[in-house]
Amino acid sequence: MYQSSPPLSPRETLPTMYDLPSEDPEEPGLPDEFHLLQPELLRQTFLPPSYEAADFFTASDLNLYYDVHHPQWYKRPDWFGVLGVSRLYDQRDLRLSYVIWQEGIAPLVVVELLSPGTEKEDLGRSLRDASQPPNKWTVYEQILRIPYYFVFDRYTDELQAFGLVQGIYQPLVLEEPGIWLAKAQLGLGLWRGTYQGINRLWLRWYDKHHHWILTPAEREAQRAEQEAQRAEQEAQRAAREAQRAEQEKSRADRLAAKLRELGLDPDEA
Structure with missing residues (x-):
């Protein structure tokens, strides 16, 4: 099992979000249209009723830095949501990245949208050399200990849900209309409808009455x-x-x- 990092060092001695880039200029490719629309629908409907808009943060395709001893290692989730953190960095700036040792709060939920080139990475099936960063599954499960991890395959419309149980991701049974996240008082499920002129199955948040947000x-x-x-x-x-x-x-x-x-x-x- 990958061991989590020891206690964080003082903030001032570590790189800030301005030192850690939000994009890798050497990485080829840009998000396709689905990877733009689906995260935006998640962002617009993620409205936890017990939190003010200024007290939670969501992001898509933003670098998430997770290891203080390897400050250039990052993952870039397709979408993630964090509760109890200011929407703005230091309550004043839009974030360029999410640096876990500065924020102090890990995401509650991460969503990855499968593509042929990312499936092994997203589902923890890729192998790595000891000198290389761990895959997303390992980071989310063993380092950040994110309580909920969703993986959606838009080609098959299959949604896989995993919950952290005693430190290990276990599959969650998908019931109608989806998976309930008690801390957020929201559920995530599959909704068939038209968004931005496209009719298909979309991931979407719903409330305690099973009404789509x-x-x-x-x-x-x-x-x-x-x-x-x-x-x-x-x-x-x-x-x-x-x-x-x-x-x-x-x-x-x-x-x-x-x-x-x-x-x-x-x-x-």
Whole structure:
């Protein structure tokens, strides 16, 4: 088992996020469109109800530095979420990377999106030389001890979920609609729907009532629909009031006509 690092050294003696790059210029390739859209949907719907927006952090394709004794070693999760940490670095700056020995809080959950070239790395099946960094599985399980690890294969629509049990990742049984994360008071499941014009299975967060968390665009559309419904209801109410007023006028006209037939002046009655 890979041993975790000893207690952290003073912050001032170690590289800051500005010293540790957010990208490796020698690494080829850029994220494909799915790797852009899916993490964004996760970010928009990860809204833990017990935390203010300023008190949790999510990121995708951001360098995660995990070993103080190998400060250039990092993993770059497709998406991860951390609770109880400021959204901003030192509460003032957008992060260039996530440096675990400075932040002091490991992610609660990591999501990796499988591709043919990353499957062995993501599922801990790759071998390494002792001088090389450990694979993602080892880092997430044995070094950072991240409680929840999800791996999604968009080619087969298979979602694998793992939970940390006595220091070892164990498969979690996927139930409808997904896996509940008690600390976040959110669940992660597979949702079939249209996001950014693409209809397919997407990973998405849901609440305790099994309702999918809405994106900002969906919330705005919902508000617009509610406003339209209220306007329609008000128009219908006004129409009913106008109809009642017309009926009252009609009754008054009939009564006046009847009085005139009897030789009475309705204005003096």
